[in-house]
Amino acid sequence: MSSVAYEITTEKPAIQVQDITKTFLSAEGDDIHVLAGITMDIPQKEFVSIVGPSGCGKSTIFNIIAGLLEPTTGNVLVGGDDIERKTGHVGYMMQRDLLLPWRSILDNVTLGLEVKGLSKKERNELAMTYLARYGLDSFAKSYPSTLSGGMRQRVALIRTLVTQPDIILLDEPFSALDYQTRLVLEDEILSILKNEGKTGVLITHDIEEAISVSDRIFVMSKRPTYVKQTYEVGLAAEHGSAMKARTDARFKQYFETIWSELDIQMGRSS
């Protein structure tokens, strides 16, 4: 099977989502079609966003890519291989930092390395390298409760980075932060991921956020969800910063186009 796969491009996409559908069973025993055939190619080292109206199954897509949920039909290929039911091929960053309150920052960062069975010396060295690289080494001995929300999210990203995944899924990681922190962190995390050569997949409902950071945006339809439109944005790559991308004249055009694409009806929340 896999030997016949795409030989046309020299570099395989980081993630290939191939015609995925997902049907849940409701409490009443009815089928609920959440995903109606989603196909996406996410190229290596790109930063892409998935935006859609709320309740469109963004988190379902996220869980399927991560291998936490099995699609009803369709496949997910990571680096050309079917993930089947495996987990551990992607790193995570979520809305809440999920730092463990009983562990110091250093011990939180080493959590994934501990799971992977590295020795204490190895994992502390690796964690300190990353903490130092992003200016958090002075907090190594602190406990999460003494850090601000933005700091905690930075630590959460580093906890993911030290396990060295090629792909990092970001599930609305900025939505719990205040506006200023959010802008700073978007910029910072984008540059960290670019710097480390990672493929990033951001799930967000914030259109501006998506436009400012993404190389590519997948706009989802309402449920049952399919990919309505793909935009190759790349403003952040062009300007070298998510913050500067917001000042680009095309920023507003993208916003208006995507906004109308989403077809959000006022006064009717789903």
Place this chain on the structure above:
Amino acid sequence: MENASRTIKLQDSKTSSPSKRRLLKPHKAASLREWAVAMAWRIVIIAVLIAAWETVVRMELVNAFLLGSPSAILDSAIAMLQSGQLLTDALATVNATVIGFVVGSLLGSMIGLLLWFSSKLSRVIDPFVVALNGVPKIALAPMIIIWFGSGIFSKIALASVATFIVALLSAYQATHQIDQSQIHLMKSFGAKRLQMFTKIIVPSSLPWIISAFRINIGLALVSVVGGEFISSNKGLGHMIFVEGNLFNLPAVWVGVFTLMLVATCLYTCVSFIEKRMLPWNENTQQSNKSAGV
């Protein structure tokens, strides 16, 4: 003036959560003073009560035989201390309580935690546990005394049974409080179930388990004293029961006050252990304070 107050307001709303700890420090002196004032009031209340009690008995407004009097209680206490009976009884009760508490709480917590591995098994046994929890454990005393005799073992067994169920239930429920995202995060690292258990499930259940310990130390004492009422040859419960039958009320009061002292000491010990084991848990710090000991 107005300007100043406005600035403070702004700072307050902005730094509310991370600065909580730092805010505590300047309050320390104030809270120490509050504690001293409360303590002084407590002593005043006790002194007034004792004086009033002694007075009404001396003036023969109430029957000293039915109520006892502080001076008679003190005499009785001194006599019992000198004969060594009080210490023997108190030790017997404390030993049975502590051993029963430790055995029951540890076993219960461990089994409650381990049930996390099998949701099928826990679903099956759930109603049994709930039913057992509903039974007043002292109802089991006659049976347990038949099985284990009237010595310390039956008291230990009673305290163990009483604490076991509470510990099991709270540990089991604690494992279900855990955030699904946390589990997903561990899965994304490729964690096995055993790793999830040791690194996430157990530590995050600890606050619940240990707060069950505070309930359990009281339950253990109640069970031991109850068991001693029914059949025993020593212990504070035994002493209170025997002296009560002899209408020796001062001695009964000595037993009751000793029990109060024992209960307070045991509770304080458990709270202290809780504080030492969970230094990161702000809840325990606060509840220790509100316990006032």
